[in-house]
Amino acid sequence: MLGSFAPILILFLIAVFIAVFVITVSSLLGPRRSSPRKLAPYESGMEPIGPAIRRIPVKFYVVAMLFIVFDIEVVFFYPYALVFRQLAVPGLIAIGVFFLVLVVGFVYEWRKGALTWE
Amino acid sequence: MESLQIPPVDLRLLTPLLIVVGWAGALLLIDVFFVPDGRKKITGYLAIAGLAVAGLAGIPLWNLSGSTFSGMLVLDRYSLALTWIFLIAGALSIAVALDYLPRHAIEQGEYYPLIMFAVGGMILMAQSADLITLFLGIELLSITLYILTGFAYPRVASEEAGMKYLVLGAFAAGFFVYGIALIFGATGATSLAGIAAYLGRQPFAPQEETLFLAGASLVLIGFSFKIALVPFHMWTPDVYEGSPTPVAAFMSVGTKGAALAALLRVTLALEEAQTFWLPILAVLAAATMILGNLGALGQSNLKRMLAYSSIGHAGYILLGIMVAAERGAEAFLFYILAYTLTNLGAFGVLIALEQRGEAAWSIDDFAGLYQRRPLLAVAMALFMFSLAGVPPTAGFMGKFFIFTAAYAGGLGWLVLIGVLTSAIAAYYYLRVVVKMFMQEPVREVRPELTRGLNTEILIAGVATLILGLLPTPIVLLVERSLVALGG
């Protein structure tokens, strides 16, 4: 049963090998002459400005999380659309319940003010 | 194109679960739309009402049993009995929080629906006969608890607890899912019945056996994290200490109870693999009993002490699980009930003493409690003696049932460790009693007893005594509840 996964494993091993091989060989063969400029973070040749990691307003995260909700909704709706006729009424009920749960979450967010940008 | 069939679903079997989850969802909206700030207690009362309705709805199911969702969820008396225990735990945790939250200025209506969702997750775990639904239940419970542990939001300790619990919980979930995948790879089934049937067809190929054992071990590790078995217990004291006390109380009985209940089902399903499974459980149980109780010895923070004590108790409960096929399952159910009530009571007293804005639960705050609040001190003493297993309390009866079942099941050496560690445990429980009754107050602590808290402590205290003196009706109920489990 596991044997059918063997090609994937082999492929994986080959990929790892190539990556490791290339990096090792280049680090062994390549000349190494470092200067402060070379060690600096790469910013298209400009002087680096500010810290590398910037703080992002938390609102973006909220929006991102809201997006996931609708994302998942769509992910489930697409396959459902394909079998819409075969599943008939029971399917409609099931997807209705699923949709209801999302709506509860959505309404809650809306009332809590998660959708207002300010 | 062939027609797809959705397998028939018998929602009757899930009545309590559906009521709890549905009510929780509705309550979330009711809270946002209709309950004004500052009167969030209304939400709490509604939540308790919902749990009560779910409990009542379970009564007609007593004589019903069956499975639904293609056998992924089952209803039997075992799950129903657990459902009731979880509902009680949830309701009591809400009762103690009613006044705790405003007193600590962290009142938000979401607390109550979240507890309900967590209870729903616990019921789901008790009803699942499939690793997938089990995982769903664990996640529903855990995700709500991640939020609840961080509920005292401005307090750093609470945030830290939430973060810690989230990271470790996610790890545990990862182990668990990976374990399920490996088990599926080996046996081709995720349902407990399917796995048991596969194991019954021994011998199987060695590579599959390795795969299965690895998967089972990973699942066990996932369980161990949730139950806080040694050596996967490290998070417990920190998380309990940081999280709001009602949440800690709920976690100490809820998560543990539900995960142990599920572990019992898994253990029964793995009966064919018990030569592998039981020795591991035995080592875990021994380590948990010993290190949990030793850890509690040095604690001067009562919340941490109760955290370690809850670790130790999980060890005793594990004994019941190991001999579940014999009378261990009964003992397990009784112990869970006794422990739930006692521990919630003890946390209730802790909540009464917790002062606003302070993060200290020093044992010194209990000094001289007897002179200030004799009844509260007597109740706490009762809970401490029950946790220590001194008769005539529920805790003693629970220990007695567990030890008897374990001894009869041939686990004499674990019983020996059990009684010796409970002698160790007596030391730290007694310390609280000594403080309360025999020493003078060290600093001014004004216990705040409100209606919800009073009711909770009263219920827990009376139940602790009754279960200790006249356990017969409950034991009979428990015994009947296991007819369907069969073993």
Next chain:
Amino acid sequence: METLPILSLILWLPTLGALGLLLAPRDNAELARRMALIVALLTFVVSLALPFGYRATPGDASTMRFVENLPWLPMFGASYSLGVDGVSLWLVLLTTFLLPIVILSTWDSVHTQVRNFQILMLLLATAMIGVFISLDLLLFYIFWEFTLIPMTLLIGIWGGSNRIYAARKFFLYTFSGSVLMLVAIIGLYVLHRDALAIGQPGYTGTFNFTTILANLRGGALQLDATIERLLFGAFFLAFAIKVPLWPFHTWLPDAHVEAPTAGSVILAGVLLKLGSYGLIRFNLTLFPEASRWAAPAIAILAVIGIIYGAIVAFAQSDMKKLVAYSSVSHMGFIVLGIFALNHEGVSGAILQSINHGLSTGALFLIVGVLYERRHTREMAEYGGIWKVMPVYGGITLLVTLSSAGLPGLNGFIGEYTIMQGAFLAPELSWPFLGFAVLGVVLAAVYLLRMYQTVFMGDLRNPENQDLNDLNPRELTTLAALCLPIIALGLYPAFAFEPMQASVGEVLTGIATAVAGR
């Protein structure tokens, strides 16, 4: 007799009294004392029915009387079964007799939280009586463990300066000792169930002492020698700590010295007897082979205890400590008698349990009398007390002589019978008798030295000039104790007679064990 559950009445009357006291106002000390006293007297009066209703007919299979049996945990075969036989009869009576005396003494020795003291004392009485009359192992264990809670609180709340240490030590020592007994009880239950389940499938087992004993003797349940010794050991440890047998005695002096007078009296008078009772009822009866096996070693510990307790008692300057260590010595006698494994030894041990309860209880009360007046127990502080308190001095002399074993008083009868038993036991014989006699001599030395220092000589300390003699209440308590001390000394047959059949019953297993060798 079948109509009135007299044992239940005796057992639960104190608890009912305690519940009644809960309703009484908190601060009314006088009312609380009176209520408790009435309940205690009532219990004592009811318990008087026991010796009169007790008819031991020789040849009867069981000597249990007043047996009550109600199902309690049917799925485990645990039941609410009570009964008394010749072994427990006098111990129950001792408890109910000491209870009103102790409560009477609280007028003088307990001044804070009086109501709660009485509640705990009454609960403790129920627990102790329960231990003596339970015929169900689980019920027995529950009562046994429950004695810890009230006693610990009595020591810890009303005790002396070092009370917390003493209370904690008392609790932890005895609790650790008895958890192993729980394993042994469970083990015995499971072994018994499994053994009988062969003959009758689906047998739920039983915790009933009489049934298990009958099956042990009938051969339906046969214990492997190692298992029997392990079970014996687990029971023994619990009881030895309670007795306390040397070297498990270290909690006793602390507990005694720190406990309030009433607590010491009940501790010495009854609580220690739970241990000696357990040894006779369970160790000797259930595990005769193992008893024979362990008897010599235990007898050696007992003798060490006798001598050690006596020597340490001699070195004390604190009267209460002296009496506490004398307890270690006296309880050594009792254990020696028990493990003589013959009729004389065991009956002597039972009688000596009663005697020790009476005379040591009285001694603690006597020490309490002086302590309440002068708030010191140092012997050096006193001297010539006889001159100011003649009645007190007289009673003390009587009690001291009783404790030292003067012929004509109760102590002599008990110790003599025990020594006779030790002498007759083939494994013990001369050397043990010698040490026991030495113990008696030493007891006379330290007790009389105490008496001499405190009561004789001149009244040197001016603070003792105007001490009042006994008040009527103190006189009543002490006189009440003196009554049985004299009565048992003059007519011991009254006490021995009901014991005979039961002691014979206890020793039947031992006898066959001897014959089997």
